[in-house]
Structures are given as structure tokens and as C-alpha cells.
Amino acid sequence: MTGNRDMTAETDFLRPLVTVDVVILTLKDGGLQTLLMKRAAEPFRGDWALVGGYIHPEEDDDLEAAARRILGVKAGIAAPYVEQLQGFGDRRRDPRGWTVTFAYVALIASEGMMLSKGANADSVAWWPVAGSGVEPALAFDHTRILAAAVTRIRNKVEYTSLPVHLMPPCFTLTDLQRVYEQILGRPMDKSQFRRRIAEAEFLEAVPGEFRLASNRPAQLYRIRAGLSTIFFDRTI
Amino acid sequence: MTGNRDMTAETDFLRPLVTVDVVILTLKDGGLQTLLMKRAAEPFRGDWALVGGYIHPEEDDDLEAAARRILGVKAGIAAPYVEQLQGFGDRRRDPRGWTVTFAYVALIASEGMMLSKGANADSVAWWPVAGSGVEPALAFDHTRILAAAVTRIRNKVEYTSLPVHLMPPCFTLTDLQRVYEQILGRPMDKSQFRRRIAEAEFLEAVPGEFRLASNRPAQLYRIRAGLSTIFFDRTI
DNA sequence: CCAATAGTGTCTTTCAGACATTATAAC
DNA sequence: GTTATAATGTCTGAAAGACACTATTGG
Structure with a gap:
């Protein structure tokens, strides 16, 4: 936010792509499970990924609002508990170049959770968490993000x-x-x-x-x- | 990161501005102090602000590398300890519109710290932390970021x-x-x-x-x- | 009555907190 | 010797851990 140079001059083509990804966790069948979506577009088309999306500056007041909107629109979930996990950003996580994401964790009660009905219903699924990850390889660096989320939650449950x-x-x-x-x-x-x-x-x-x-x-x-x-x- | 739409189509004009801001803390004169810079450009010209800057996709491997580079270039500091604090993003923190920042905390030993010599030497200063903030009002939402950093560090020192x-x-x-x-x-x-x-x-x-x-x-x-x-x- | 789980009580060991004591330098 | 701080030892009370016991339902 600081700096001597003019903002627009430096950032027009250097501005990295910004996303918000949400690790959705619940307790089902005696263990932690996470909600994943199958990607419909490149890159990583067909791979499982965290629920995520772009910030909508007109709709979203702040980052958490963006996370909650994405949660509702893409997964049909209104989670009472959402917390920011960590920011991730480097040049390797997306094949298209330098990108950043704000990762959030959402906890929801296993009862009363509704998956989004309609079009992409078959591309959304709960996956059991074994260790600190899931069975399928995930798109982008989502394996790392999921692991960080599970570790954070497990630690926090202690105290x-x-x-x-x-x-x-x-x-x-x-x-x-x-x-x-x-x-x-x-x-x-x-x-x-x-x-x-x-x-x-x-x-x-x-x-x-x-x-x-x-x-x-x-x-x-x-x-x-x-x-x-x-x-x-x-x-x- | 997920989503059905084509990436470039959605993001060309919605892409928010991304910065990295570093809260630099040390122990001086019996208390915590933080390094601030006086802004030379609008907005908030002349106000004190955290040391911050833009990501340089060609130079920076990841977010932490960006934070360390900014620390070196703008404050002349090579901090051994840098940790990500939190992401901040909303439409009000910058008068120009929706922006996001990745806030980092750097801890340095009070001995052997060198302020950057030369041009902007008089625009850099250590400020004592009283409570969870400093005396001057800061640019952007940096008062809030600094408070979050001080709270985080104080809590972590406990354990x-x-x-x-x-x-x-x-x-x-x-x-x-x-x-x-x-x-x-x-x-x-x-x-x-x-x-x-x-x-x-x-x-x-x-x-x-x-x-x-x-x-x-x-x-x-x-x-x-x-x-x-x-x-x-x-x-x- | 019995079976099953809810809810509370008691004992022992462990450890944090407070304080006392010993150690080793300069002068 | 005195003074000052380093470094370690000891005692006590509170709380964690383990376990036993009582309570209340349905059948």
C-alpha cells in the first residue's frame, strides 16, 4: 500500500489474479469430511478442487463477505462459522502464472446441510479426510491448502x-x-x-x-x- | 480458483489491486517499536504507513519472498523472522476502490538493525507501540493491521x-x-x-x-x- | 428386577507458583 | 570481607487425571 510510484502505472499488467477459496469441513460418518467440486474448466478440468471464486467488488463488502457469497452460490451453504486461514501466492500454483488466493475455513453442522440442487449437483461431493488430506489429487495447490486447514482446525480444537x-x-x-x-x-x-x-x-x-x-x-x-x-x- | 467461467473474461477489470504490507517490530527502549514510512504519494500523502509494496511477479517466488524483498529494498532490513499475519481486503480501505493486502509481521533484533541510507532516510522512523497502536493516525487501514499484528505477537509470546x-x-x-x-x-x-x-x-x-x-x-x-x-x- | 447412559464425587499424583539458598564474579 | 547477580533447590497448594459411585429412564 505504500510506495512512491503511481499506483496504476505499476500495476496494470503486474496485478496478479485474486481468488477466494473455502475449505468446507463437517463431521460425517465418524470423521472429518470436506466438500469438493469437480472443475468444469481448464486448467485442471475434471480434477477435484476447493470451492472457490473471484471477488465481486460490486457485491462483496470485504473478503469474508466474498467467502460467504461463494459458499452460498457454489455450494448452497450458509455457514455460521467462517474464518480466514491464510493467503497463498506464488508463480507455480496456477499454470497461467502468478496468482494469489485467500483461503477460508467454514465449519458446518452435519445435519441440515444442503448441497446445491440443479446443474452442478453431480460435480459436488463430500470426501472423507484421512490424515490431513483426501484421496484424490486436487487442482492447483489445494492439497496444501486443505492440509493447512485441517491442521489449523485440529490444533484449535485442543484449546x-x-x-x-x-x-x-x-x-x-x-x-x-x-x-x-x-x-x-x-x-x-x-x-x-x-x-x-x-x-x-x-x-x-x-x-x-x-x-x-x-x-x-x-x-x-x-x-x-x-x-x-x-x-x-x-x-x- | 474454481469456477466455470473463463478466467480472463471475468477478471480483466474486476481484478483488485494486490499489495504486501509488513509490520516490522523490535524491542527498543524497554518496549515494542514499529518501523513506519511517511508516504510520498497520494493517497494519504504525508501520512505514516506500514512498509509495503507491490508483488513483482518476475522477481518474487511467493508472497513471503515479496515481503522479504520489500523489507530489504524499502527499509534496508534482512529479517530472519517473517510470518504471515492475515489478509485484508474491502472496498473502503483505499479511497481508489477495492484493494487487498497480505500483511506480514517481521521481528528483528534491536541491535544491528540498519535503516536504509540515502533518499528516504528522513521518511522512515521507529515509533513506540502504546497499547496496540502508535501515536499518529496511519494511512489506509494500517492502524487496524498494526493492532492485529501486536495482538498476535503478544498472544504468541505467551506460549x-x-x-x-x-x-x-x-x-x-x-x-x-x-x-x-x-x-x-x-x-x-x-x-x-x-x-x-x-x-x-x-x-x-x-x-x-x-x-x-x-x-x-x-x-x-x-x-x-x-x-x-x-x-x-x-x-x- | 436389569441394562444403559447421565451426571457427580473422591482420591492421588503432578506441577505451577512462591520463596529460599547456594555460587561466583568484581571490588 | 561486601555487593550484586547467576543458578539451583525446596515447599505448598491447586488442579489434572483416573476412577468410583449415584441417578434416572425403558423394558
């Missing part, structure tokens, strides 16, 4: 309340513990887990709401209004 | 070895503790501090090197070769 964004509106404490365990890949102590959640005070019991089964009924909880992600003092 | 990048090549453990204390703004227990540093195993004693004074000599330490920033198990 934040981030998994609540993967939950339906109401859930039991045991449900939440299962989600933590699935992402972290290790069992957790029930008593300790509940102590932490209670201390953090980011959930509230839904009065009179219980999940019934052939055992003691479980209290349902929801996120306290107006709260964003909580950072625990230490680890969960 | 990483990041302050070693603010140290000269050799230093005593007491020196390092002073740096932590200055950034965090609170005193720390010597015994505990040394336990943490020893556990993390990212420093090594320089054999036979001591700082002499009218007291017991202090062992000098350096960063162990090949190590990047260490994350402590908990807090420092």
Missing part, C-alpha cells in the same frame, strides 16, 4: 470451543464430547470434560429439554447467545 | 519461543526473561522461567562464553541450529 460449530442447535454434553474425540482421535474423561465445559460458561441448558432413551434422560444444551469461539485457559 | 527473534545472536537467560517481561508487561519468576526454557530445549549454552560483571558470570546462550519457533505445552 477452543470450536467444535460447537459442528453441532446442531441443541445437543447433549456427551454428543459434544464425541465430536471432540473424533476430531482429536483420542478418548477423553467424561468428568474432566464436563468440568472444562462448565468453567468456560459458553453453553446453557435448554430448560425442560431432554433427549430420551432407555436410560437416564440427557439435558440438551445450546450455545449462549452472542458468544463466539471460546479459548480455554489450557487444553481441553 | 512460544518467539521472543528469541528479538534477541542478538548470543544472550543470557536473564536477558531473555527481560524481553518476555517487557512484551507481556508482567514480572516472571526466574526459577520457573528457566525450567520452561530448559524443558523446551531450543537453546544451547555457548561453551566457554560468559558475560562478566561484578557478580557471578552469566552463561551465554544461542538458538539451537535448525530450530524454528517452539510452542510450549502450556503457557510460559
Whole structure:
């Protein structure tokens, strides 16, 4: 943004191509899954890629708005939780030359997610995340971006309340513990887990709401209004 | 990066302007200071701004390379530690319209830093950071970027070895503790501090090197070769 | 009654925090 | 010897981890 030269003079032909790519994550079938699209155009036609697009200066107020619009238009998803991951830019990620992208991560609850109906329905699919990637090779440098996203989320789950964004509106404490365990890949102590959640005070019991089964009924909880992600003092 | 439309068709006039801005931080006179440049061109001519510039696709291999080149050319600094902070982009940060920037943070040791000699020497200055900003109003949204950088670094100091990048090549453990204390703004227990540093195993004693004074000599330490920033198990 | 899961209590070990003590230089 | 800071040791209270126990439903 600084510099002595005139802006337009230097940038008319050096301006790199700018995109926004979104790593969409959910918890399905006991593990993390990510939403990918099959590319219809060159380059990398036919390859799987992150959901992405261009900034629309007339419509988008800022980068996050662009990410949310792309999420809605291309994947039919309105994600409550979107966070910027990292910028990527070099001369090799796109065969056409120097490009940059702003990578975002979106977390959505596995229930109530709608894939875009219509034209490109068969070119959109959920892929299970194994390790920090998916089975198919991805277009551009999307393998690297996906890996960075999965690593970031796994790390953050250790010390934040981030998994609540993967939950339906109401859930039991045991449900939440299962989600933590699935992402972290290790069992957790029930008593300790509940102590932490209670201390953090980011959930509230839904009065009179219980999940019934052939055992003691479980209290349902929801996120306290107006709260964003909580950072625990230490680890969960 | 995805999308069905042809790339050039959509982007010829929508391509936003891309810059790289670097928040340069050091520890001077007992506190954080940041390097700012006085703008010579419109917009915001005469205002203080972060050190920044455009990507040079022919020279720069990737975004970080661009940040390092800008650091060298505009501020005469070769910073060993550079990390990407965050991308910023909206239609209001630049009066000329939608622009994006990749913000980086560079940490440098207070000793051995050289300001660029010559033409723009009087337009470059160190400013003390008070709270999470500096005294003058900055160009563009640089006040916000600087605040984000300071917050990020302060937080990371709590649980990483990041302050070693603010140290000269050799230093005593007491020196390092002073740096932590200055950034965090609170005193720390010597015994505990040394336990943490020893556990993390990212420093090594320089054999036979001591700082002499009218007291017991202090062992000098350096960063162990090949190590990047260490994350402590908990807090420092 | 039993089976199954929800939810809480208790004990032990570990470790952070506070503080004390010893070490080694200059003078 | 004194002074000043380096470096290490010790004690205590709080919290993490492991585990046991009680609660409440359906069948």
C-alpha cells in the first residue's frame, strides 16, 4: 500500500489474479469430511478442487463477505462459522502464472446441510479426510491448502470451543464430547470434560429439554447467545 | 480458483489491486517499536504507513519472498523472522476502490538493525507501540493491521519461543526473561522461567562464553541450529 | 428386577507458583 | 570481607487425571 510510484502505472499488467477459496469441513460418518467440486474448466478440468471464486467488488463488502457469497452460490451453504486461514501466492500454483488466493475455513453442522440442487449437483461431493488430506489429487495447490486447514482446525480444537460449530442447535454434553474425540482421535474423561465445559460458561441448558432413551434422560444444551469461539485457559 | 467461467473474461477489470504490507517490530527502549514510512504519494500523502509494496511477479517466488524483498529494498532490513499475519481486503480501505493486502509481521533484533541510507532516510522512523497502536493516525487501514499484528505477537509470546527473534545472536537467560517481561508487561519468576526454557530445549549454552560483571558470570546462550519457533505445552 | 447412559464425587499424583539458598564474579 | 547477580533447590497448594459411585429412564 505504500510506495512512491503511481499506483496504476505499476500495476496494470503486474496485478496478479485474486481468488477466494473455502475449505468446507463437517463431521460425517465418524470423521472429518470436506466438500469438493469437480472443475468444469481448464486448467485442471475434471480434477477435484476447493470451492472457490473471484471477488465481486460490486457485491462483496470485504473478503469474508466474498467467502460467504461463494459458499452460498457454489455450494448452497450458509455457514455460521467462517474464518480466514491464510493467503497463498506464488508463480507455480496456477499454470497461467502468478496468482494469489485467500483461503477460508467454514465449519458446518452435519445435519441440515444442503448441497446445491440443479446443474452442478453431480460435480459436488463430500470426501472423507484421512490424515490431513483426501484421496484424490486436487487442482492447483489445494492439497496444501486443505492440509493447512485441517491442521489449523485440529490444533484449535485442543484449546477452543470450536467444535460447537459442528453441532446442531441443541445437543447433549456427551454428543459434544464425541465430536471432540473424533476430531482429536483420542478418548477423553467424561468428568474432566464436563468440568472444562462448565468453567468456560459458553453453553446453557435448554430448560425442560431432554433427549430420551432407555436410560437416564440427557439435558440438551445450546450455545449462549452472542458468544463466539471460546479459548480455554489450557487444553481441553 | 474454481469456477466455470473463463478466467480472463471475468477478471480483466474486476481484478483488485494486490499489495504486501509488513509490520516490522523490535524491542527498543524497554518496549515494542514499529518501523513506519511517511508516504510520498497520494493517497494519504504525508501520512505514516506500514512498509509495503507491490508483488513483482518476475522477481518474487511467493508472497513471503515479496515481503522479504520489500523489507530489504524499502527499509534496508534482512529479517530472519517473517510470518504471515492475515489478509485484508474491502472496498473502503483505499479511497481508489477495492484493494487487498497480505500483511506480514517481521521481528528483528534491536541491535544491528540498519535503516536504509540515502533518499528516504528522513521518511522512515521507529515509533513506540502504546497499547496496540502508535501515536499518529496511519494511512489506509494500517492502524487496524498494526493492532492485529501486536495482538498476535503478544498472544504468541505467551506460549512460544518467539521472543528469541528479538534477541542478538548470543544472550543470557536473564536477558531473555527481560524481553518476555517487557512484551507481556508482567514480572516472571526466574526459577520457573528457566525450567520452561530448559524443558523446551531450543537453546544451547555457548561453551566457554560468559558475560562478566561484578557478580557471578552469566552463561551465554544461542538458538539451537535448525530450530524454528517452539510452542510450549502450556503457557510460559 | 436389569441394562444403559447421565451426571457427580473422591482420591492421588503432578506441577505451577512462591520463596529460599547456594555460587561466583568484581571490588 | 561486601555487593550484586547467576543458578539451583525446596515447599505448598491447586488442579489434572483416573476412577468410583449415584441417578434416572425403558423394558
